Amino acid sequence: MAMMKNITIGQYIPGESIVHQLDPRTKILATFLFIALLFLVETFTGYALGALMLFVIVLLSRIPVKFVLRGIRPLMFIIVLTLCLHFFMTEGRVILQIWFLKLTYEGLIRGLMMVSRLILLIIGSSLLTLTTSPILLTDGIESLLKPFRAVGVPAHELAMMMTIALRFIPTLVEETEKIMKAQMARGADFESGNIFHRAKSLIPILIPLFVSAFRRADELAVAMEARGYRGGEGRTRFRVLKFTRRDAAALILVAGLVILVGFCF
Amino acid sequence: MPIRVENLSYTYNAGQPMEQEALRNVTLTIEDGEFVGLIGHTGSGKSTLVQHFNGLLKPTSGKIYIDGVDIFSKGVSLRSIRQKVGMVFQYPEYQLFGETVFEDVAFGPKNMGVPDAELNDRVDQALALVGLDLSLKERSPFELSGGQKRKVAIAGVLAMQPQTLILDEPTAGLDPKGRDEVLSLVAHLHQREHKTIILVSHSMEDVARLAQRLVVMAHGEIVLEGTPEVVFRQAEYLEAIGLGVPQVTRLLQVLKKQGFAVDPDHYTIEAVEEEIVKLLETM
Numbered sequence: 001m002a003m004m005k006n007i008t009i010g011q012y013i014p015g016e017s018i019v020h021q022l023d024p025r026t027k028i029l030a031t032f033l034f035i036a037l038l039f040l041v042e043t044f045t046g047y048a049l050g051a052l053m054l055f056v057i058v059l060l061s062r063i064p065v066k067f068v069l070r071g072i073r074p075l076m077f078i079i080v081l082t083l084c085l086h087f088f089m090t091e092g093r094v095i096l097q098i099w100f101l102k103l104t105y106e107g108l109i110r111g112l113m114m115v116s117r118l119i120l121l122i123i124g125s126s127l128l129t130l131t132t133s134p135i136l137l138t139d140g141i142e143s144l145l146k147p148f149r150a151v152g153v154p155a156h157e158l159a160m161m162m163t164i165a166l167r168f169i170p171t172l173v174e175e176t177e178k179i180m181k182a183q184m185a186r187g188a189d190f191e192s193g194n195i196f197h198r199a200k201s202l203i204p205i206l207i208p209l210f211v212s213a214f215r216r217a218d219e220l221a222v223a224m225e226a227r228g229y230r231g232g233e234g235r236t237r238f239r240v241l242k243f244t245r246r247d248a249a250a251l252i253l254v255a256g257l258v259i260l261v262g263f264c265f
Numbered sequence: 266m267p268i269r270v271e272n273l274s275y276t277y278n279a280g281q282p283m284e285q286e287a288l289r290n291v292t293l294t295i296e297d298g299e300f301v302g303l304i305g306h307t308g309s310g311k312s313t314l315v316q317h318f319n320g321l322l323k324p325t326s327g328k329i330y331i332d333g334v335d336i337f338s339k340g341v342s343l344r345s346i347r348q349k350v351g352m353v354f355q356y357p358e359y360q361l362f363g364e365t366v367f368e369d370v371a372f373g374p375k376n377m378g379v380p381d382a383e384l385n386d387r388v389d390q391a392l393a394l395v396g397l398d399l400s401l402k403e404r405s406p407f408e409l410s411g412g413q414k415r416k417v418a419i420a421g422v423l424a425m426q427p428q429t430l431i432l433d434e435p436t437a438g439l440d441p442k443g444r445d446e447v448l449s450l451v452a453h454l455h456q457r458e459h460k461t462i463i464l465v466s467h468s469m470e471d472v473a474r475l476a477q478r479l480v481v482m483a484h485g486e487i488v489l490e491g492t493p494e495v496v497f498r499q500a501e502y503l504e505a506i507g508l509g510v511p512q513v514t515r516l517l518q519v520l521k522k523q524g525f526a527v528d529p530d531h532y533t534i535e536a537v538e539e540e541i542v543k544l545l546e547t548m
Contacts, residue, residue: 178354178359179359179360181316181321181354182352182354182357182359182360183360183372184321184347185319185321185347185351185352185354185422186347186372186373186376186421186422186425187344187347187348187372187373187376187377187425188372188376189344189376203362204360204362204372205362207362208359208360208361208362211359211361211407212359
């Protein structure tokens with residue numbers, strides 16, 4: 001469980017800031033615009049401006065900068081790998097040679113660009129989940145996907161699946177702990193032995209966990225039907241999403257900045 | 266093999282915002298061959314307490330001694346502690362995983378290093394003890410009925426041949442027949458197999474019938490301790506902490522309050538029946 005604490009992507013930090021209060025649809029669309037920007041921009045000035053935009057949003061959201069940056073940590077390996085691949089695999093002017101590895105000028109530039117893009121992408125998308133509760137996020141996704149229902153996108157079903165999955169994460173974590181303890185009481189050991197031994201020792205946890213997950217799914221389906229659930233058709237909502245003037249302003253601002261930065265740099 | 270816990274405290278999520286104190290300064294000794302009923306309301310800390318007895322939880326502070334040895338001192342094998350102190354969790358059937366009943370029951374003894382040649386005997390003994398037919402051995406545990414599954418799970422712990430057995434709400438969710446079977450199994454283990462039994466429950470009737478000593482917990486502390494007679498005399502206090510006394514005991518207490526000459530220190534149906542018959546004869 002200790003590992004889960006370090007992953008900030010997908011984590012939500014409750015707050016009252018102006019960013020928190022925006023409609024989830026605004027934030028989802030703004031995130032998509034920002035991601036588009038990252039793929040339009042080809043210069044360091046552009047990335048710097050993108051970073052500045054993010055920085056301002058982080059300040060507005062009142063989430064500690066340190067916490068936002070922590071989101072990069074689990075992806076450090078991918079970042080370093082990207083950097084190395086670009087540094088040494090790009091053809092061009094050689095500026096440094098270590099044994100058979102040739103660092104080229106073009107590789108240096110490309111590598112740094114790709115990594116800037118990657119880091120901004122991670123921070124930008126984790127900012128969405130950090131300031132939006134999972135429930136609102138799925139409501140927002142459902143509402144945004146609605147127009148695509150005509151072409152067969154099951155908007156409500158997708159959102160319901162996400163909500164249920166998120167709801168059951170803590171339940172399953174608790175269940176796993178219980179089963180682990182029960183098997184440990186019978187002398188099971190999950191910590192020693194080689195990798196095959198350890199993988200095998202997971203069987204007594206995984207089988208009961210799957211059995212109980214299926215049982216829960218079954219019970220949940222019956223409980224939902226008993227309460228008259230029949231899909232999204234005609235369903236009213238307790239939380240009604242409201243797209244306010246503030247949302248419009250925020251969205252126009254982000255779109256304007258994206259167009260400006262995206263096409264000028 | 267007495268179990269002794271001294272000044273035990275346990276805090277969930279220590280040092281985090283979600284911190285919660287589950288046990289506070291608990292000191293308790295369980296002697297060899299005793300039958301202790303541990304009762305308390307949901308969230309009183311009883312399950313947390315028993316999970317310390319075989320080292321599944323490590324106390325935030327305090328010590329646990331089994332046979333006088335601190336189980337968290339260096340060089341103590343927790344696996345051997347768990348062999349000595351068997352633990353049947355709540356709804357133990359949810360931990361079944363084996364392809365066959367045999368495989369599942371043999372899991373514990375196998376982990377304890379019992380040689381393969383001996384495993385068959387161990388499984389047979391354990392299944393016979395819980396009253397399951399040996400023909401079930403090759404069946405999948407998932408095809409059995411609820412009561413049978415529970416018995417297989419209990420057999421899985423008994424197959425390790427622990428000297429002490431902790432059972433956490435072993436009758437929860439069973440029908441009356443299954444409940445009686447499990448309780449008479451527990452009684453048998455205590456009387457015939459001379460095992461030390463710790464029964465965690467919130468059913469006063471169950472513990473009153475079986476236990477020699479009751480330990481009552483509330484808010485992470487031991488609040489009452491003694492023989493059933495002594496504990497059930499505190500009917501009002503027990504009700505205040507969300508528990509009660511067996512219905513038949515309550516009947517005698519009410520009769521006494523209304524001026525009838527009865528002795529309210531009885532808590533099994535048979536004893537109360539005798540008391541009431543005596544009362545009727547004098548009238």
